[in-house]
Amino acid sequence: MNLDLLGWRQEFDPYFYSYQQQGFQVGRVIEEQRNLYTIMMGTDTKVHVNVSGRFRYEAANKRDFPVVGDWVIYRQVNQEEKGVIHSILPRFSKFSRKSAGNTTEEQVLAANIDTVFLVNSLINDFNLRRLERYLVMARESGANPVIVLSKADLCDDVEHKISLVQQFAPAIPTHVISVVNRQGIEALDVYCQPGQTIAMLGSSGVGKSTLMNCLSEQDIMAVGAVRAHDGLGKHTTTHRQLVMLPRGGMIIDTPGMRELQLWTNKQVDYNFQDVQSFAVRCKYRDCLHQGEAGCEVERAIQSGQLSAERFKSYMKLQKESQHLERKENEREQLKQKVKMKKLFQSIDRKRKRF
Protein backbone atom coordinates (compact mmCIF):
# COMPACT_ATOMS: atom_id res chain seq x y z
CA MET A 1 0.00 0.00 0.00
CA ASN A 2 1.61 3.21 -1.10
CA LEU A 3 -0.23 6.07 0.48
CA ASP A 4 2.62 8.54 -0.06
CA LEU A 5 1.92 8.62 -3.78
CA LEU A 6 -1.65 9.57 -2.96
CA GLY A 7 -0.47 12.48 -0.83
CA TRP A 8 -0.38 10.94 2.63
CA ARG A 9 1.31 13.18 5.19
CA GLN A 10 3.04 12.08 8.34
CA GLU A 11 0.85 14.40 10.36
CA PHE A 12 -2.08 12.06 9.57
CA ASP A 13 -0.38 9.10 11.27
CA PRO A 14 -1.54 9.77 14.84
CA TYR A 15 -5.14 10.20 13.69
CA PHE A 16 -5.18 6.95 11.82
CA TYR A 17 -3.28 4.94 14.41
CA SER A 18 -6.17 4.24 16.79
CA TYR A 19 -8.48 3.36 13.92
CA GLN A 20 -5.92 1.04 12.46
CA GLN A 21 -5.87 -0.85 15.75
CA GLN A 22 -9.59 -1.43 15.36
CA GLY A 23 -9.26 -2.86 11.87
CA PHE A 24 -10.25 0.21 9.89
CA GLN A 25 -8.58 1.21 6.65
CA VAL A 26 -7.76 4.55 5.16
CA GLY A 27 -8.08 5.81 1.60
CA ARG A 28 -8.39 8.99 -0.40
CA VAL A 29 -11.59 10.10 -2.11
CA ILE A 30 -10.96 10.45 -5.83
CA GLU A 31 -14.52 10.68 -7.03
CA GLU A 32 -17.88 11.67 -5.69
CA GLN A 33 -21.18 11.03 -7.33
CA ARG A 34 -24.31 11.71 -5.33
CA ASN A 35 -22.92 10.59 -2.00
CA LEU A 36 -21.26 7.54 -3.49
CA TYR A 37 -17.52 7.74 -3.24
CA THR A 38 -14.66 6.04 -4.99
CA ILE A 39 -11.57 5.92 -2.86
CA MET A 40 -8.06 4.82 -3.56
CA MET A 41 -5.93 3.10 -0.99
CA GLY A 42 -2.98 2.28 -3.18
CA THR A 43 -2.12 3.52 -6.62
CA ASP A 44 -4.27 0.87 -8.26
CA THR A 45 -6.76 -0.27 -5.66
CA LYS A 46 -10.17 1.31 -5.82
CA VAL A 47 -13.03 0.82 -3.39
CA HIS A 48 -16.59 2.07 -3.70
CA VAL A 49 -17.94 3.35 -0.46
CA ASN A 50 -20.89 4.96 1.18
CA VAL A 51 -21.12 6.82 4.47
CA SER A 52 -22.46 4.85 7.41
CA GLY A 53 -25.93 5.56 8.76
CA ARG A 54 -24.39 6.80 11.94
CA PHE A 55 -22.06 9.10 10.01
CA ARG A 56 -25.01 10.54 8.14
CA TYR A 57 -26.93 10.97 11.37
CA GLU A 58 -24.08 12.70 13.12
CA ALA A 59 -23.13 14.99 10.25
CA ALA A 60 -24.80 18.23 11.21
CA ASN A 61 -23.80 20.02 8.08
CA LYS A 62 -22.83 19.47 4.46
CA ARG A 63 -19.37 20.48 5.55
CA ASP A 64 -19.08 17.24 7.48
CA PHE A 65 -19.49 14.98 4.45
CA PRO A 66 -16.49 13.67 2.52
CA VAL A 67 -15.41 15.50 -0.62
CA VAL A 68 -12.87 14.76 -3.33
CA GLY A 69 -9.40 14.93 -1.85
CA ASP A 70 -10.48 13.84 1.62
CA TRP A 71 -8.75 11.09 3.52
CA VAL A 72 -11.41 8.82 4.97
CA ILE A 73 -11.44 6.04 7.52
CA TYR A 74 -13.54 3.15 6.28
CA ARG A 75 -14.33 -0.48 6.90
CA GLN A 76 -14.17 -2.82 3.98
CA VAL A 77 -17.18 -5.06 3.42
CA ASN A 78 -15.89 -8.65 3.45
CA GLN A 79 -13.32 -9.03 0.69
CA GLU A 80 -15.34 -6.99 -1.76
CA GLU A 81 -14.44 -3.69 -3.37
CA LYS A 82 -17.00 -2.03 -1.18
CA GLY A 83 -16.93 -0.31 2.15
CA VAL A 84 -18.49 2.07 4.61
CA ILE A 85 -16.98 5.40 5.60
CA HIS A 86 -16.63 5.93 9.30
CA SER A 87 -14.94 9.32 9.54
CA ILE A 88 -12.80 11.94 7.80
CA LEU A 89 -9.25 12.90 8.74
CA PRO A 90 -8.65 16.60 9.44
CA ARG A 91 -8.18 18.62 6.23
CA PHE A 92 -5.01 20.66 5.86
CA SER A 93 -6.67 22.77 3.19
CA LYS A 94 -10.11 23.08 1.68
CA PHE A 95 -12.09 25.09 -0.81
CA SER A 96 -15.64 25.89 0.08
CA ARG A 97 -18.54 28.11 -0.72
CA LYS A 98 -21.94 28.90 0.61
CA SER A 99 -24.51 26.31 -0.53
CA ALA A 100 -27.07 27.56 -2.97
CA GLY A 101 -30.25 28.77 -1.36
CA ASN A 102 -28.92 28.80 2.16
CA THR A 103 -27.14 31.75 3.67
CA THR A 104 -25.17 30.05 6.39
CA GLU A 105 -24.25 26.55 5.35
CA GLU A 106 -20.74 26.01 4.11
CA GLN A 107 -20.26 23.59 1.26
CA VAL A 108 -16.79 22.14 1.00
CA LEU A 109 -15.85 21.41 -2.60
CA ALA A 110 -12.41 19.86 -2.41
CA ALA A 111 -9.90 19.10 0.30
CA ASN A 112 -6.21 18.59 0.95
CA ILE A 113 -4.92 20.57 -2.00
CA ASP A 114 -1.23 21.53 -1.94
CA THR A 115 -1.13 23.99 -4.80
CA VAL A 116 -3.81 26.00 -6.52
CA PHE A 117 -3.22 27.38 -10.00
CA LEU A 118 -4.84 30.77 -10.35
CA VAL A 119 -5.38 30.73 -14.09
CA ASN A 120 -5.78 34.07 -15.85
CA SER A 121 -5.55 34.45 -19.58
CA LEU A 122 -3.14 37.05 -20.91
CA ILE A 123 -5.75 38.29 -23.34
CA ASN A 124 -9.37 39.32 -22.71
CA ASP A 125 -9.57 37.97 -19.22
CA PHE A 126 -6.54 39.77 -17.82
CA ASN A 127 -7.66 41.55 -14.68
CA LEU A 128 -5.66 42.28 -11.52
CA ARG A 129 -8.75 42.77 -9.37
CA ARG A 130 -9.91 39.28 -10.16
CA LEU A 131 -6.47 38.00 -9.38
CA GLU A 132 -6.70 39.71 -6.00
CA ARG A 133 -9.92 37.84 -5.35
CA TYR A 134 -8.38 34.50 -6.26
CA LEU A 135 -5.42 35.21 -4.02
CA VAL A 136 -7.74 35.83 -1.10
CA MET A 137 -9.59 32.58 -1.82
CA ALA A 138 -6.33 30.70 -1.99
CA ARG A 139 -5.18 32.20 1.28
CA GLU A 140 -8.45 31.20 2.93
CA SER A 141 -8.15 27.67 1.60
CA GLY A 142 -4.73 26.91 3.02
CA ALA A 143 -3.34 25.83 -0.39
CA ASN A 144 -0.30 27.53 -1.93
CA PRO A 145 -1.21 29.88 -4.77
CA VAL A 146 0.64 29.87 -8.08
CA ILE A 147 -0.29 32.39 -10.75
CA VAL A 148 -0.63 30.91 -14.23
CA LEU A 149 -0.96 33.35 -17.11
CA SER A 150 -2.37 31.45 -20.07
CA LYS A 151 -2.59 31.87 -23.86
CA ALA A 152 0.80 33.56 -24.22
CA ASP A 153 0.75 32.76 -27.93
CA LEU A 154 -2.14 35.21 -28.41
CA CYS A 155 -0.63 38.08 -26.42
CA ASP A 156 1.86 40.60 -27.73
CA ASP A 157 2.66 42.48 -24.54
CA VAL A 158 3.54 39.54 -22.32
CA GLU A 159 6.46 41.30 -20.63
CA HIS A 160 4.34 44.25 -19.63
CA LYS A 161 1.63 42.05 -18.13
CA ILE A 162 4.13 39.95 -16.22
CA SER A 163 5.60 43.07 -14.69
CA LEU A 164 2.12 44.23 -13.65
CA VAL A 165 1.46 40.90 -11.98
CA GLN A 166 4.82 40.83 -10.29
CA GLN A 167 4.33 44.30 -8.91
CA PHE A 168 0.91 43.28 -7.72
CA ALA A 169 1.89 39.99 -6.09
CA PRO A 170 5.67 39.91 -5.80
CA ALA A 171 5.78 36.95 -3.45
CA ILE A 172 3.66 34.58 -5.55
CA PRO A 173 5.33 32.33 -8.14
CA THR A 174 4.12 33.36 -11.58
CA HIS A 175 4.20 31.28 -14.77
CA VAL A 176 3.47 32.22 -18.33
CA ILE A 177 2.15 29.37 -20.47
CA SER A 178 0.78 28.52 -23.84
CA VAL A 179 -0.64 25.11 -24.41
CA VAL A 180 -0.57 25.70 -28.16
CA ASN A 181 3.21 25.87 -28.38
CA ARG A 182 3.89 24.16 -25.04
CA GLN A 183 5.57 27.21 -23.61
CA GLY A 184 6.07 27.07 -19.83
CA ILE A 185 4.37 23.70 -19.37
CA GLU A 186 7.45 21.89 -18.12
CA ALA A 187 8.04 24.57 -15.50
CA LEU A 188 4.76 23.46 -13.90
CA ASP A 189 6.25 20.01 -13.27
CA VAL A 190 7.60 21.09 -9.90
CA TYR A 191 4.03 21.31 -8.62
CA CYS A 192 3.05 17.97 -10.13
CA GLN A 193 5.51 15.83 -8.19
CA PRO A 194 4.40 12.48 -6.72
CA GLY A 195 2.00 12.93 -3.83
CA GLN A 196 1.23 16.55 -4.68
CA THR A 197 -2.35 17.67 -5.27
CA ILE A 198 -3.26 20.58 -7.52
CA ALA A 199 -6.49 22.43 -8.21
CA MET A 200 -7.33 25.29 -10.56
CA LEU A 201 -9.30 28.47 -10.18
CA GLY A 202 -10.13 30.67 -13.12
CA SER A 203 -12.94 32.14 -15.16
CA SER A 204 -14.64 30.22 -17.88
CA GLY A 205 -12.62 30.03 -21.06
CA VAL A 206 -9.17 30.81 -19.67
CA GLY A 207 -7.97 27.34 -20.59
CA LYS A 208 -8.25 25.24 -17.43
CA SER A 209 -9.54 22.14 -19.22
CA THR A 210 -6.94 22.53 -21.94
CA LEU A 211 -4.17 22.74 -19.35
CA MET A 212 -5.58 19.79 -17.46
CA ASN A 213 -5.64 17.66 -20.62
CA CYS A 214 -2.10 18.76 -21.36
CA LEU A 215 -0.78 17.91 -17.89
CA SER A 216 -2.60 14.59 -17.76
CA GLU A 217 -1.62 13.79 -21.35
CA GLN A 218 -5.14 12.65 -22.13
CA ASP A 219 -8.49 14.12 -23.05
CA ILE A 220 -10.32 14.15 -19.78
CA MET A 221 -12.23 17.34 -20.21
CA ALA A 222 -14.23 18.59 -23.17
CA VAL A 223 -12.57 21.76 -24.32
CA GLY A 224 -13.99 24.95 -25.74
CA ALA A 225 -17.60 23.94 -26.14
CA VAL A 226 -20.17 26.57 -25.28
CA ARG A 227 -21.51 26.24 -21.79
CA ALA A 228 -24.90 24.59 -21.53
CA HIS A 229 -27.73 26.90 -20.61
CA ASP A 230 -28.88 24.72 -17.77
CA GLY A 231 -25.90 25.97 -15.82
CA LEU A 232 -24.51 22.48 -15.44
CA GLY A 233 -21.48 23.21 -17.56
CA LYS A 234 -20.07 21.27 -20.45
CA HIS A 235 -18.00 18.65 -18.75
CA THR A 236 -17.71 15.23 -20.23
CA THR A 237 -18.10 14.06 -16.68
CA THR A 238 -20.25 16.04 -14.30
CA HIS A 239 -19.09 14.41 -11.11
CA ARG A 240 -16.26 15.51 -8.93
CA GLN A 241 -12.95 13.86 -9.51
CA LEU A 242 -9.27 13.62 -8.79
CA VAL A 243 -7.06 12.63 -11.71
CA MET A 244 -3.62 11.04 -11.50
CA LEU A 245 -0.97 12.78 -13.57
CA PRO A 246 1.74 10.84 -15.39
CA ARG A 247 4.38 12.69 -13.38
CA GLY A 248 2.87 11.31 -10.19
CA GLY A 249 0.92 14.31 -8.94
CA MET A 250 -2.85 14.62 -8.85
CA ILE A 251 -5.22 17.24 -10.08
CA ILE A 252 -8.68 17.93 -8.72
CA ASP A 253 -11.34 19.23 -10.99
CA THR A 254 -14.85 19.62 -9.73
CA PRO A 255 -17.67 21.59 -11.31
CA GLY A 256 -18.03 23.46 -8.06
CA MET A 257 -14.45 24.66 -8.08
CA ARG A 258 -15.13 26.23 -11.45
CA GLU A 259 -17.96 28.22 -10.01
CA LEU A 260 -15.93 29.27 -7.03
CA GLN A 261 -15.62 32.68 -8.52
CA LEU A 262 -19.06 33.17 -7.01
CA TRP A 263 -18.38 35.21 -3.98
CA THR A 264 -20.96 35.76 -1.31
CA ASN A 265 -21.49 39.22 0.11
CA LYS A 266 -20.43 37.90 3.45
CA GLN A 267 -17.11 36.79 2.04
CA VAL A 268 -16.54 40.16 0.47
CA ASP A 269 -17.15 41.83 3.81
CA TYR A 270 -14.87 39.37 5.50
CA ASN A 271 -12.03 40.07 3.12
CA PHE A 272 -12.45 43.81 3.31
CA GLN A 273 -12.38 44.17 7.04
CA ASP A 274 -10.53 47.45 6.66
CA VAL A 275 -13.53 48.86 4.81
CA GLN A 276 -15.91 47.16 7.22
CA SER A 277 -14.21 48.68 10.24
CA PHE A 278 -15.31 52.12 8.98
CA ALA A 279 -18.65 51.00 7.57
CA VAL A 280 -19.90 49.73 10.93
CA ARG A 281 -19.52 53.26 12.26
CA CYS A 282 -21.61 54.93 9.56
CA LYS A 283 -24.62 56.82 10.91
CA TYR A 284 -27.11 54.69 8.97
CA ARG A 285 -26.97 50.94 9.11
CA ASP A 286 -27.86 50.61 5.44
CA CYS A 287 -25.43 53.32 4.38
CA LEU A 288 -24.33 52.91 0.77
CA HIS A 289 -21.29 55.16 1.32
CA GLN A 290 -22.40 57.39 -1.51
CA GLY A 291 -22.81 60.83 -0.04
CA GLU A 292 -25.00 59.96 2.94
CA ALA A 293 -24.69 62.10 6.05
CA GLY A 294 -22.44 60.63 8.74
CA CYS A 295 -20.67 58.22 6.38
CA GLU A 296 -17.48 57.08 8.05
CA VAL A 297 -16.20 55.29 4.97
CA GLU A 298 -16.15 58.45 2.95
CA ARG A 299 -14.59 60.33 5.82
CA ALA A 300 -11.84 57.69 6.02
CA ILE A 301 -11.13 58.05 2.31
CA GLN A 302 -10.95 61.83 2.62
CA SER A 303 -8.57 61.66 5.56
CA GLY A 304 -6.41 59.11 3.75
CA GLN A 305 -7.03 56.28 6.21
CA LEU A 306 -8.62 54.18 3.48
CA SER A 307 -7.50 54.14 -0.12
CA ALA A 308 -10.09 55.14 -2.69
CA GLU A 309 -8.80 52.35 -4.92
CA ARG A 310 -9.44 49.77 -2.23
CA PHE A 311 -12.93 51.11 -1.64
CA LYS A 312 -13.67 51.00 -5.35
CA SER A 313 -12.63 47.37 -5.54
CA TYR A 314 -14.81 46.62 -2.50
CA MET A 315 -17.86 48.22 -4.11
CA LYS A 316 -17.24 46.42 -7.35
CA LEU A 317 -17.04 43.02 -5.67
CA GLN A 318 -20.13 43.78 -3.61
CA LYS A 319 -22.09 44.54 -6.73
CA GLU A 320 -20.73 41.52 -8.52
CA SER A 321 -21.48 39.14 -5.68
CA GLN A 322 -25.03 40.42 -5.37
CA HIS A 323 -25.50 39.92 -9.06
CA LEU A 324 -24.03 36.42 -8.96
CA GLU A 325 -26.09 35.47 -5.97
CA ARG A 326 -29.21 36.55 -7.79
CA LYS A 327 -28.16 34.56 -10.81
CA GLU A 328 -27.44 31.50 -8.74
CA ASN A 329 -30.86 31.70 -7.13
CA GLU A 330 -32.49 31.95 -10.53
CA ARG A 331 -30.54 28.92 -11.64
CA GLU A 332 -31.71 26.97 -8.60
CA GLN A 333 -35.29 27.92 -9.35
CA LEU A 334 -34.90 26.90 -12.95
CA LYS A 335 -33.51 23.53 -11.89
CA GLN A 336 -36.48 23.04 -9.58
CA LYS A 337 -38.86 23.94 -12.40
CA VAL A 338 -37.28 21.43 -14.75
CA LYS A 339 -37.46 18.79 -12.04
CA MET A 340 -41.14 19.49 -11.41
CA LYS A 341 -41.90 19.46 -15.09
CA LYS A 342 -40.26 16.05 -15.48
CA LEU A 343 -42.16 14.79 -12.48
CA PHE A 344 -45.49 15.95 -13.90
CA GLN A 345 -44.67 14.47 -17.27
CA SER A 346 -43.96 11.10 -15.73
CA ILE A 347 -47.19 11.25 -13.74
CA ASP A 348 -49.03 12.14 -16.95
CA ARG A 349 -47.49 9.20 -18.77
CA LYS A 350 -48.50 6.85 -16.00
CA ARG A 351 -52.04 8.21 -16.07
CA LYS A 352 -52.30 7.62 -19.80
CA ARG A 353 -51.30 4.04 -19.37
CA PHE A 354 -54.29 3.37 -17.14
Ligand SMILES: Nc1nc2c(ncn2[C@@H]2O[C@H](COP(=O)(O)OP(=O)(O)OP(=O)(O)O)[C@@H](O)[C@H]2O)c(=O)[nH]1
Ligand atom coordinates in the same frame (compact mmCIF):
# COMPACT_ATOMS: atom_id res chain seq x y z
N1 LIG B 1 -4.38 30.10 -28.43
C1 LIG B 1 -4.57 29.42 -27.31
N2 LIG B 1 -5.80 28.97 -27.02
C2 LIG B 1 -5.99 28.26 -25.89
C3 LIG B 1 -4.92 27.98 -25.00
N3 LIG B 1 -5.41 27.28 -23.95
C4 LIG B 1 -6.73 27.14 -24.19
N4 LIG B 1 -7.09 27.72 -25.34
C5 LIG B 1 -8.45 27.78 -25.96
O1 LIG B 1 -9.32 28.51 -25.12
C6 LIG B 1 -10.65 27.97 -25.18
C7 LIG B 1 -11.19 27.67 -23.78
O2 LIG B 1 -10.41 26.68 -23.20
P1 LIG B 1 -10.95 25.72 -22.03
O3 LIG B 1 -9.81 24.86 -21.64
O4 LIG B 1 -12.20 25.05 -22.42
O5 LIG B 1 -11.27 26.78 -20.88
P2 LIG B 1 -11.76 26.47 -19.37
O6 LIG B 1 -11.03 27.41 -18.50
O7 LIG B 1 -11.64 25.03 -19.07
O8 LIG B 1 -13.28 26.90 -19.45
P3 LIG B 1 -14.51 26.35 -18.52
O9 LIG B 1 -14.59 24.88 -18.68
O10 LIG B 1 -15.69 27.07 -19.09
O11 LIG B 1 -14.22 26.77 -17.11
C8 LIG B 1 -10.55 26.74 -26.06
O12 LIG B 1 -11.00 27.08 -27.34
C9 LIG B 1 -9.07 26.40 -26.07
O13 LIG B 1 -8.68 25.76 -27.24
C10 LIG B 1 -3.61 28.47 -25.36
O14 LIG B 1 -2.60 28.29 -24.66
N5 LIG B 1 -3.50 29.19 -26.52
Ligand SMILES: [Zn+2]
Ligand atom coordinates in the same frame (compact mmCIF):
# COMPACT_ATOMS: atom_id res chain seq x y z
ZN1 LIG C 1 -21.17 54.98 4.85
